[in-house]
Amino acid sequence: MARPKPWEVEDELWAVIEPLLPKVERRTRHPGRKRHPGRLVLQGVLFVLCTGIAWEHLPQELGFGPGMTCWRRLVEWTEAGVWPRLHGVLLAELRSANALDFSRAAVDGSHIRALKGGAKTGRSPVDRGRTGSKHHLITDTTGIPLAATLTGGNRNDVTQLIPLLHAVSPVRGKRGRPRRRPDVVLADRGYDDDKYRRLVWTHGVKPPIARRGTEHGSGLGTQRRVVERVFAHLHWFRRLRIRWEIRDDIHEAFLTLGCALICWRRLMRSRRGAG
Structure with missing residues (x-):
């Protein structure tokens, strides 16, 4: 095949x-082109x-x-809000198949150029001040995208840590209350800020975030690399490598749709494995 x-x-x-x-009813009088x-x-x-x-x-x-x-x-x-609902349905299916692991989550950000400007763009400090945007992503332990957000390229990663946690919708798929918060959230040195550590704790989540100036070798990097792998999968979609959309909601639609497609592929893989 x-x-x-x-x-x-x-x-x-x-x-x-x-x-x-959304269902669109065709007019009975003067229906126009189908x-x-x-x-x-x-x-x-x-x-x-x-x-x-x-x-x-x-x-x-x-x-x-x-x-x-x-x-x-x-x-x-x-x-009509189709893409967030699609992402939520697929996350619920993954949780029902025991393929979703909330014991640990990882967050990170990635710069992209925004060649036409628009909302949620800014001068990127890592691209010689060119106009850019930033994708922010949170994944589960295995690298399933739980949520993704879009900001200007000049926004600091740490400012998006709490918005990312809030962006994770309640995930059903099993009996009992829907799951929304991971037990632990991992982040690199760009998120090193005690104020945000305290805020993460207030959400009932443990924040083992690497500190600036400390030596490497904590082992957190091997656990955080799942989010970098998901970024690689997202940027395989060429429309997400460079932002061409002036409208931020349309680029966010592509971003959420990309996350949903990654979830769909993981779901199909888990079903084939179970079969």
Whole structure:
């Protein structure tokens, strides 16, 4: 069997996504042109996410529909909150399959260029002051993305530690109360601040954060590298390597969709292992 292209929406994935999409009733009078099928449009969105191609260059021969149709539908679905709900559903499925581990989490940030500017951009101190944005990410022990946020490139990582913890939605999937907070959160020296350590403690989370000026060899780096691996997976999606979107909500949509696709792949891997 040929391996599906990364932008192809398999039947199993479409069965998860379709119920989350807003229903648009067609008018009985003057219905106008029939809407392009949602599954094909979603594949067009994923094609842009994977390849980084401009919307107007979306290849028509693949049947996705016009680039602006895909862009407008992405805006519609983003404003309807589809992507956070999709991410939450997949995290619940992973927890139900015992593939999600809240015993330890890791956080980190990654700079990207923002060539067109827009909200949540700033002069990046690691890119000669060029305009950029920053992806902030929190993962579980095994490298499953729990939440991702977007800020300007001039924001310090440590200021986003508490917002990242708040960004993790309650995860169902098992009996009892939904799980939201990890037991421990690991971070590198960029997060070294006693004020934020105390704030993390107030959330019931232990913060073993590396201190500046201390020697390496604590062993925390081997546990934190899962978040760096997830960044590598996220930036495999070429649309997330450079920010082309002026609208911050659209870039955040791509970021959350990328996290959801990583969760989907992990879920499929866990099901194949169980089988």
